[in-house]
Amino acid sequence: MPVKPGPANRASPSLTEEQDPAARRSHCDPKLFTIAGRCGRLGNRLIIFAQFIAFAEEHGHRLINFTFHSYAGFFESTRRDIYCQYPRASRTSWLDAIPGANALEVADAAGLAAVVRRLFADSAERQRVGASGRGVVDANRGSVARVLELVEPIL
Numbered sequence: 410m411p412v413k414p415g416p417a418n419r420a421s422p423s424l425t426e427e428q429d430p431a432a433r434r435s436h437c438d439p440k441l442f443t444i445a446g447r448c449g450r451l452g453n454r455l456i457i458f459a460q461f462i463a464f465a466e467e468h469g470h471r472l473i474n475f476t477f478h479s480y481a482g483f484f485e486s487t488r489r490d491i492y493c494q495y496p497r498a499s500r501t502s503w504l505d506a507i508p509g510a511n512a513l514e515v516a517d518a519a520g521l522a523a524v525v526r527r528l529f530a531d532s533a534e535r536q537r538v539g540a541s542g543r544g545v546v547d548a549n550r551g552s553v554a555r556v557l558e559l560v561e562p563i564l
Contacts, residue, residue, distance in 0.1 A: 439469050439470050439471060440470045440471070441470070441471045441472070441473065442461060442464075442465065442470060442471070442472045442473070443472075443473045443474075443475065444457065444458070444461060444472070444473070444474040444475065444476055444477075445475050445476065446476065447476040448476075451480050451483075454474075454476060454477055454480065455480075458474050458477055458493075461474070461495075462495045465495055465496075466495075471494065471495065471496065472494065472495040473492045473493065473494050474492075474493040474494075474495075475492065475493070477493040478491060478492075478493060481493050513538060
């Protein structure tokens with residue numbers, strides 16, 4: 410009995426890179442995209458951010474949206490990330506990598522005012538915070554020269 414051509418008799422095609430985001434993701438180098446130009450207000454920025462997030466997720470890239478900072482406080486995933494990154498950063502900022510740099514953290518102007526009032530009232534705390542800040546500055550003195558030494562051979 411002859412076999413009729415039809416869907417049941419065809420070999421199931423394997424997914425191509427165009428159809429399988431995971432295959433595409435594994436073959437390309439991840440890139441970092443930055444959105445730096447403001448356009449519109451919350452609605453427009455949400456649409457643009459969502460499109461870029463979808464693209465970054467699909468292709469395995471990273472995204473920083475500097476223009477979203479004024480609305481970052483409204484969303485859980487960007488609330489504590491000044492850079493509004495996707496995927497979410499494991500640290501809140503590069504200052505977290507510097508010991509003692511984030512000794513005092515404030516969320517807004519009212520929080521800053523409260524900390525300043527507290528430091529004016531408590532000289533021991535003021536001395537401790539000042540010494541910590543000086544220690545961070547001293548520990549990182551000459552860092553630009555060290556970075557240039559590392560980057561110069563590449564340039």
